[in-house]
Amino acid sequence: MSGIKQNPGLYKIVVTHYVVAAICFLVLSVMMLFSVKAFTGHYFHPQILAITHMAALGWGTMIILGASYQLIPVVLETDLYSEKLAWISFALFLPGLIALVYSFWVFVPGIHMQCGAILLLLAVLLFTVNVYLTAKKKKQETIQEDFIFSACICLCLTVALGAALVFNFTLAIFPQDQLHFLKLHAHMGLIGWFLLMLIGVSSKLVPMFLVSSYQSTKLLTYSYYLIVGALLYFLVDSYLFGLSLRTYLIFTIGGAGIACYFIFLLKCLRSRLRKHIDLPMLNSFLSFILLKIATLTVPFIIYFHLKNNPVTIRFSMIYGEFMLMGWITALILGQTFKTMPFIVWVKRYEHLTGKFKTPMPADLFADNLLKAQTVSYLIFCLTFMPGCYLLFLPLIYVGIAALMVTAMLYLSNIFIVLFHKTVTYGKL
Amino acid sequence: MASFDITDPNSFLKEQMTETLRLVMDPELHINIIDLGLVYGIEIEAPEKRVTVEITLSSSYCPMGESIVSAVKNCIEGHYEGYEATVNLVWEPVWSYDCITDQGKRLLGL
Numbered sequence: 002m003s004g005i006k007q008n009p010g011l012y013k014i015v016v017t018h019y020v021v022a023a024i025c026f027l028v029l030s031v032m033m034l035f036s037v038k039a040f041t042g043h044y045f046h047p048q049i050l051a052i053t054h055m056a057a058l059g060w061g062t063m064i065i066l067g068a069s070y071q072l073i074p075v076v077l078e079t080d081l082y083s084e085k086l087a088w089i090s091f092a093l094f095l096p097g098l099i100a101l102v103y104s105f106w107v108f109v110p111g112i113h114m115q116c117g118a119i120l121l122l123l124a125v126l127l128f129t130v131n132v133y134l135t136a137k138k139k140k141q142e143t144i145q146e147d148f149i150f151s152a153c154i155c156l157c158l159t160v161a162l163g164a165a166l167v168f169n170f171t172l173a174i175f176p177q178d179q180l181h182f183l184k185l186h187a188h189m190g191l192i193g194w195f196l197l198m199l200i201g202v203s204s205k206l207v208p209m210f211l212v213s214s215y216q217s218t219k220l221l222t223y224s225y226y227l228i229v230g231a232l233l234y235f236l237v238d239s240y241l242f243g244l245s246l247r248t249y250l251i252f253t254i255g256g257a258g259i260a261c262y263f264i265f266l267l268k269c270l271r272s273r274l275r276k277h278i279d280l281p282m283l284n285s286f287l288s289f290i291l292l293k294i295a296t297l298t299v300p301f302i303i304y305f306h307l308k309n310n311p312v313t314i315r316f317s318m319i320y321g322e323f324m325l326m327g328w329i330t331a332l333i334l335g336q337t338f339k340t341m342p343f344i345v346w347v348k349r350y351e352h353l354t355g356k357f358k359t360p361m362p363a364d365l366f367a368d369n370l371l372k373a374q375t376v377s378y379l380i381f382c383l384t385f386m387p388g389c390y391l392l393f394l395p396l397i398y399v400g401i402a403a404l405m406v407t408a409m410l411y412l413s414n415i416f417i418v419l420f421h422k423t424v425t426y427g428k429l
Numbered sequence: 430m431a432s433f434d435i436t437d438p439n440s441f442l443k444e445q446m447t448e449t450l451r452l453v454m455d456p457e458l459h460i461n462i463i464d465l466g467l468v469y470g471i472e473i474e475a476p477e478k479r480v481t482v483e484i485t486l487s488s489s490y491c492p493m494g495e496s497i498v499s500a501v502k503n504c505i506e507g508h509y510e511g512y513e514a515t516v517n518l519v520w521e522p523v524w525s526y527d528c529i530t531d532q533g534k535r536l537l538g539l
Binding site: 209214 | 452454456457458459480487490493494495496497499500501502503505507525526529532537538
């Protein structure tokens with residue numbers, strides 16, 4: 002036996018992260034409603050900073066941390082090192098998030114913002130230690146392990162640089178301006194943390210959920226080295242010289258890495274045993290399309306930046322929106338209903354399997370709510386992103402209203418799964 | 430899966446137990462473990478009323494592994510009173526698509 006068992010402690014920590022992330026998602030959509038005009042301006046705006054950090058930390062990172070406690074033991078085929086460390090990390094992360102987001106929103110770069118940044122840094126350091134000690138327990142090394150551990154290091158570096166930038170508001174640590182470091186901070190987070198972590202975990206989960214016969218990890222190895230290489234090259238080159246013609250080359254290297262990952266997914270899809278693709282997986286595939294769109298905006302950002310054209314700011318906004326509110330959000334909206342029903346199902350039904358007829362994990366969430374959630378999220382994508390590009394406020398309003406509906410449906414479905422009452426249909 | 434052996438007095442019971450195990454479903458694929466080819470063998474020690482079921486999983490990191498193992502044990506012990514079931518999880522031979530029965534392939538839409 003692989004020895005991966007779900008104990009009550011693990012269940013609590015995972016579910017807590019899921020619920021808090023879902024609440025953060027709803028709060029995020031409300032914050033966006035009160036910041037509509039800010040989406041038509043520069044991204045270095047207090048409300049945009051608050052929204053970005055709520056999306057990246059409260060929504061994206063929070064749920065990835067929670068899912069990691071459940072999935073990393075599955076991916077690494079070993080038990081989680083410490084649940085206590087996970088709880089301490091969570092206890093530091095949540096107040097840190099609230100302090101940081103609130104300080105950005107009212108824009109008071111003082112002690113609260115600094116404390117928030119320090120708490121977040123401590124939280125992610127503990128998470129990384131937990132992952133490292135979990136991985137240390139096993140002998141076999143896989144490319145997924147490289148992805149996951151590199152992602153954790155990038156998360157720590159992203160938060161460390163973010164904390165330094167917070168202190169820089171009052172202490173002037175850096176000689177250059179904030180914007181120079183902001184793109185390094187953003188890319189270390191988006192590419193280093195989110196992309197590497199999501200590729201690492203999804204490259205195990207997607208073949209498993211689709212039951213694919215494609216087993217080769219060669220494409221993933223190429224993907225890893227190309228993406229990490231491009232990221233390091235970008236960080237050094239961009240720090241020393243800013244954006245230049247070389248950035249096109251860096252983009253090509255990174256793009257090739259993402260392409261390798263897409264080809265891997267395509268091979269998994271083509272060799273799948275399970276022909277029917279359910280709605281959660283369709284959401285996941287939508288997220289890959291959104292990642293592709295986000296990637297395709299990068300050459301425009303470089304081009305307009307080199308021409309000193311202010312349109313580059315609008316493309317940068319679109320890029321960030323497609324990454325955070327597009328790719329990452331769509332992936333979470335789909336994968337939540339692949340992972341959470343399973344987590345709850347194991348707790349409610351594992352001891353009953355083989356004795357009684359029981360519901361399956363897919364029966365635990367409300368399918369109609371998920372359909373409605375998918376439709377409202379698609380409306381958000383089709384209105385909000387174009388609205389921001391065209392600077393057309395009515396479209397942005399419609400998009401945010403659709404996102405609020407999405408968030409409410411998502412949260413409702415989370416609670417439906419969580420408060421599922423055990424039912425059996427008589428003896429087998 | 431072991432074939433029917435007329436010289437083995439337990440063969441009929443083995444066949445019965447195999448059919449019973451069709452009630453155990455893979456929670457993700459919604460297909461029974463017999464048609465998925467996850468059951469490699471059933472050994473019966475009739476006098477002691479002991480049954481050993483050898484099963485595998487579609488992947489070694491399958492998070493549903495524990496559920497399937499406990500379901501097999503519960504299923505045998507629930508249907509054959511007095512019998513004690515032991516479930517051995519094995520990784521050799523490695524499970525492949527060839528293990529799936531024709532009925533299983535039909536259920537998967539292949």
